[in-house]
Amino acid sequence: EDTSTQSQTDVLIIGAGPSGLMAAYWMARYGVDARIIDNRDTKVFLGHADGLRARTLELFDSMGFQHRVIQEGSISTEANIWVPGPQGNIIRQAQIDIFRVDESPFHNTRLNQGRIERFILDSIREHSDLDVERSVIADSLEYDEELSNDPNSYPITVKVRVLGEDDSNPPCGQEIENGSEAADNVLNRSNLLPDDWADLAPRKKPRKTQVETIKAKYLIGCDGAHSWTRKQLDIPVEGSNTDHIWGVIDVIPLSDFPDIRRVSVVNNAAGTILVIPRERGLVRFYVPVQTCEAGATERFDRSKITLELIRARMQAILAPFTFDFKECSWWTVYQVGQRIAAQSTKDNRIFLAGDAVHTHSPKMGLGMNMSMQDGFNVGWKIALAVAGTLKPEVLETYASERHPLAEMLLDFDRHWSPIFTDRKPGAKASDMALIAGRFEDFADGWKVFYPASSLVRKAEDNAEFAFARHMIPGERVRPVKLRNHADGGTQWTTRVLESDGRFRILVLAGDIRNPMQRQRLETLTRGLAGQSGSNISPLSRYLEIPGRFKSPVDVLTIHTSPWKEVEFFDFPEILRPFDPVKGWAYDKIWCDDACMFDRYCDGTAYEKWGVDRVLGALVIVRPDQYIGWVGELGDVEELTQHLDGILVKKSATGEFDQAL
Ligand code: FAD
Incomplete structure (x- = not known):
């Protein structure tokens, strides 16, 4: 029985993470004909990204839901540096203000990615009936270059698989969030807020897997670090995996460390950890677990890293303070990749956004922010072009505005990461201040450096x-x-x-x-x-x-x-x-x-x-x-x-x- 169907849409978004959802927000606001698919069964609920820069909150305010973040999130206004003390202990070396009173009504806030996705999804529903189609995998892409100059044409053909009960293949594209098994073990109603319960149950799938051929005018690949779309287009990535392998845990800490509810960097001979207080009594810790050969490009064997090993590393680094936990809501292990795609568009008909374009260490909390801002930038332009109101050539500004920022982000990360993992204590505070100073406006999003274009008239x-x-x-x-x-x-x-x-x-x-x-x-x-x-x-x-x-x-x-x-x-x-x-x-x-x-x-x-x-x-x-x-x-x-x-x-x- 042939279950293959054909359809067309003006805009197809692949991936419903932070960048895809931001792009989808605009589709909803402009009321354009669009679809958004994701290979996962459900949205993210726990863990993953958690740092929101104040600029992102400004955008959320303009979208109407920043108050939900403020209500649930945890605000950080300073960062503490701890270094080895004279008697084998650790001492607080510096307290650095990480907010600027006059710049914004908002401050850096921590809240897990699942809640952010919740708020954007709710906002999308408020304005249209666009909904994420889950358990749908993009499988093949054809692009007819000859049609690229006709804005009314459908040059993109994507075959998708709508997973049915019969499909036993695990969804692809989840390698980076390889803590998901850990999360699944503890995922139940009691650790979710009620408005997420409905999403907890996997959706009803068709009995048999179906194949659908979708023709689209525009495609936005928001499909994450291992971007399927990028690979179909043969867009090369520059950069490599770094030699830094981190454990990440979200726990309710049992500890007498005085800054356990304050953002802190703790360095001692046993290593460097980052302490990030979070919502609902949680604290996130970034813990170095293994160092590969410098310059290693192969992914390491993560199965060797256990929660117990991360706990033991934490105890060694925080000693002589105590550290333990009974509740862990999520944990993962990952190797930081510092990579950038060579380009973020094909003919201004297919676009890449978010982690599909840039990956880097999550320690500065920039990935989700940059990804959402990518989606925000490309989304309104495509939606308004599809509506017929925007001149199609303005779409060029997506790459000219966002790609240089992806390069800055990588530059920033390369400067920041070594300082973070470098164990020489003396340099820390001054180096951090130097880097923070150089990139402050950029990292906080106060300056985006968009160049002159049809959209921006500079003096x-x-x-x-x-x-x-x-x-x-x-x-x-x-x-x-x-x-x-x-x-x-x-x-x-x-x-x-x-x-x-x-x-x-x-x-x-x-x-x-x-x-x-x-x-x-x-x-x-x-x-x-x-x-x-x-x-x-x-x-x-x-x-x-x-x-x-x-x-x-x-x-x-x-x-x-x-x-x-x-x-x-x-x-x-x-x-x-x-x-x-x-x-x-x-x-x-x-x-x-x-x-x-x-x-x-x-x-x-x-x-x-x-x-x-x-x-x-x-x-x-x-x-x-x-x-x-x-x-x-x-x-x-x-x-x-x-x-x-x-x-x-x-x-x-x-x-x-x-x-x-
Ligand atoms: P993703 O969130 O990866 O979404 C891509 C989606 O596409 C996924 O749902 C995937 O299933 C789907 N997909 C992939 N291929 C296909 C296909 N072929 N068909 C259909 N669907 C597909 N960032 C911060 O800003 N602050 C932080 O504090 C922070 N902490 C982090 C901590 C950890 C442990 C990790 C792993 C990341 C962290 N990040 C952080 C980074 C942040 O999670 C990412 O930058 C962000 O999620 C990228 O969003 P995205 O929408 O581009 O991609």
Whole structure:
């Protein structure tokens, strides 16, 4: 009996780990026809990655669920260094602050990957009926290069196996998480939160394994370190396994070590461990278990490493403090691979994201963050291109923006890892500070260094723009807290700038009590409405996002007049439009004024952004929360030119403009 079926989809995502789910989020937000498959039976529940950088939390805020992470996670604000003391003991050598008060409302937080996947999955469901198809394995890939220039074609053919009850082959692609057997032994309802219970039961499988042939316009390979997609495309990887082999355990520690609930590095003659406090009383330990010949490229025999061996190593390194545990929720052993794929796209039709592009040591907690940010970057671009609203050539910016970061990540890891495993104590604190200093902005995600492109208009020589000195195109909007003009409530910009799929024009209106400034604001709004000389309105000029938004461009106003001295209705109507069902758009006018009840809302947004409080400025924020363009308040024409390079214009008849 032939069970093979054929189907087509606009976007196929292979792999539902952190990077695949972030890409899928955008498919859900834009409502595009997409599928996401994964060879595993269920999502991840325990262990795996657990470090969230503050920048990732900023993105989660724009997606609407950072509060769930804050509620469940454990925040780390400092790192402690322990070294051998004079009497064979270990002593605390340094306490290093690992947060910057002014940079972000969020701090580095620890929470297991399974919970992060839960939150993204819930968010996807909130916006569409896209769901992960599990126990589905991608088996073969064909790509027709000749079709690559036609955005409406389906150049990709993937054969997948939908596993049935009859299939006894274990799913492939799980080598790196080789602690999963350990996890399975303890996986039960009692150590999961109730909203994960439904996912615990493996899904009902068809009686017989089925083969499906899926034709797709775009493919995103988010299939992890051993990426199947990358191998099908014959994309080489550079780098190798390192000689560092680590045990990783998530346990409830029984110990008198004073920093057991603080991030710490402990070095002594027996080795170096990393202590990472986690949610629900857990602590994660990274423990070196074996050193291969330097430069070894073969994978080592992990079956020799047991939980008991890791426990004994921990006890030796923490001595004379005590260490033991009764509860271990997850453990694994792995050999760190430092590798980077030579490219992250094929013709801008097939893309690789996350661990499929870069692998490195997990000790700095960057892998999941970088992977999610890859998925976030590629997802909105593909979804908006499929919707017909984004010019397909903009897809080139995925590789030009993310690949250099993958290279930086590897560079960072190569500098960091040796310091971590090097046992010479004296150098530690200063070396760590040096490396932390050099990579701080990058590691925390404050700077992403996106270069000039159709999406990012830089000033000549990468200089600052005088009218918005700290709004740097290609970087994030530095988060600030603002007051909603209509109700006076406060909100961080990370939430105000919701990742709903639209480009956002920030009208930094300045002080509208000033008559000259009011005049300028009115000139600007005539420009936005298409009533000025050029007769073009950037708000109605581009194709809609079908089923979601009439315009892919939204407007948000932030002014500096004292909250009590101007009225919502003082602002021109185009900045606070009226909807016959929902009424006035009260969420569109915000105020940079100090607020008595909320000390974070201190009226310093313009100062932090380097913008004149009277004259204001104009800024375009991309759907993924990065700054694309900055200009003076009156620069509507230039702003529109910038968007013309990105978005597809409606033709005079309202149809697709073929002569782009
Ligand atoms: P993955 O999470 O690997 O997801 C890939 C998915 O694709 C898998 O579900 C796989 O089953 C599926 N797949 C593969 N092949 C196929 C196929 N042919 N067909 C269908 N599906 C397929 N990162 C951090 O940021 N912070 C940390 O603290 C941290 N700690 C870590 C600790 C450990 C022990 C490990 C192992 C990793 C850690 N990482 C950490 C790294 C982090 O887990 C990864 O960087 C992250 O999971 C990568 O996400 P991804 O979506 O790219 O890939």
